[in-house]
Amino acid sequence: xxxxxxxxxxxxxxxxxxxxxxxxxxxxxxxxxxxxxxxxxxxxxxxxxxxxxxxxxxxxxxxxxxxxxxxxxxxxxxxxxxxxxxxxxxxxxxxxxxxxxxxxxxxxxxxxxxxxxxxxxxxxxxxxxxxxxxxxxxxxxxxxxxxxxxxxxxxxxxxxxxxxxxxxxxxxxxxxxxxxxxxxxxxxxxxxxxxxxxxxxxxxxxxxxxxxxxxxxxxxxxxxxxxxxxxxxxxxxxxxxxxxxxxxxxxxxxxxxxxxxxxxxxxxxxxxxxxxxxxxxxxxxxxxxxxxxxxxxxxxxxxxxxxxxxxxxxxxxxxxxxxxxxxxxxxxxxxxxxxxxxxxxxxxxxxxxxxxxxxxxxxxxxxxx
Numbered sequence: 001x002x003x004x005x006x007x008x009x010x011x012x013x014x015x016x017x018x019x020x021x022x023x024x025x026x027x028x029x030x031x032x033x034x035x036x037x038x039x040x041x042x043x044x045x046x047x048x049x050x051x052x053x054x055x056x057x058x059x060x061x062x063x064x065x066x067x068x069x070x071x072x073x074x075x076x077x078x079x080x081x082x083x084x085x086x087x088x089x090x091x092x093x094x095x096x097x098x099x100x101x102x103x104x105x106x107x108x109x110x111x112x113x114x115x116x117x118x119x120x121x122x123x124x125x126x127x128x129x130x131x132x133x134x135x136x137x138x139x140x141x142x143x144x145x146x147x148x149x150x151x152x153x154x155x156x157x158x159x160x161x162x163x164x165x166x167x168x169x170x171x172x173x174x175x176x177x178x179x180x181x182x183x184x185x186x187x188x189x190x191x192x193x194x195x196x197x198x199x200x201x202x203x204x205x206x207x208x209x210x211x212x213x214x215x216x217x218x219x220x221x222x223x224x225x226x227x228x229x230x231x232x233x234x235x236x237x238x239x240x241x242x243x244x245x246x247x248x249x250x251x252x253x254x255x256x257x258x259x260x261x262x263x264x265x266x267x268x269x270x271x272x273x274x275x276x277x278x279x280x281x282x283x284x285x286x287x288x289x290x291x292x293x294x295x296x297x298x299x300x301x302x303x304x305x306x307x308x309x310x311x312x313x314x315x316x317x318x319x320x321x322x323x324x325x326x327x328x329x330x331x332x333x334x335x336x337x338x339x340x341x342x343x344x345x346x347x348x349x350x351x352x353x354x355x356x357x358x359x360x361x362x363x364x365x366x367x368x369x
Contacts, residue, residue, distance in 0.1 A: 008039070010093070028181065030042065116152065140166050158280040182291055186291065195226055200231050201232070205275070211229070225246070262294070290344040290348040291352065
């Protein structure tokens with residue numbers, strides 16, 4: 001007998017807009033599921049977002065809410081949509097933790113199985129985040145109480161954090177790390193001058209001024225080096241002041257354009273500090289750097305580490321990040337750099353393709369449906 005793949009009708013309820021940089025993971029996983037033959041519908045707060053060209057059905061819901069209360073508004077709106085559009089019996093749902101509190105009871109009434117998706121816990125730092133943590137805990141506690149409850153996390157550190165925080169059984173937590181499109185992000189022609197890179201959110205809590213310091217010190221050491229920063233965020237007005245012939249700063253780029261530029265870069269940075277939100281992460285940019293043939297320098301914590309990594313990933317103590325990065329780059333000979341870059345690409349090819357993450361999610365959904 002041959003195994004026949006179970007074709008599923010999947011509804012993914014997401015609290016994210018699709019123009020959010022963090023939606024790359026959703027898009028990649030969803031595309032992989034559709035490529036396996038499943039039908040998929042995205043429901044999110046994105047009534048005007050364009051899903052043209054994507055291989056799924058989209059239902060965007062208009063949402064108006066006060067800051068900090070968006071999760072409540074999105075959950076209510078999705079619950080109402082679900083009542084108006086009863087799912088077929090063969091449906092299985094993926095729920096963002098932000099809206100699971102409202103939707104899970106509704107799905108249970110329809111006897112529709114669901115899994116929780118947690119790509120990032122709430123950030124700390126303000127009163128509104130306390131409300132987010134409340135929703136986060138409630139969503140995971142629903143998984144904890146269900147005999148067949150299961151949720152997806154981004155890393156082993158993320159999994160351990162939830163186990164320690166909420167005493168959830170390990171078997172209920174499935175890591176699905178960020179991958180990379182190896183056909184899109186690949187090695188191109190490297191430039192004669194050394195190219196440093198960071199792409200992603202340009203926010204004040206991400207340590208980006210350290211990159212400016214590293215670059216400035218390398219120029220003082222007489223190196224021909226250019227710093228390339230691509231992204232938007234609340235630190236852009238500050239970072240923009242350093243724009244020059246040797247500091248290239250742009251807004252967020254379309255993925256294909258970012259991939260093309262990245263193919264010519266040499267070193268990618270992970271400057272995010274040793275804070276809880278970054279320790280639990282599986283940064284997409286890390287995979288994209290490696291697939292593009294860059295070596296990676298960053299701050300040493302669990303969110304940046306890779307098991308069995310080579311010398312193409314070097315992580316330093318936060319207090320010595322600038323000095324250590326300058327020392328490594330200054331002493332890096334071109335032949336050695338190219339050798340490490342080749343190793344980075346080989347690792348990406350063997351370990352980081354999105355298909356591996358899609359297979360994990362597909363298997364998990366099949367067991368639940």
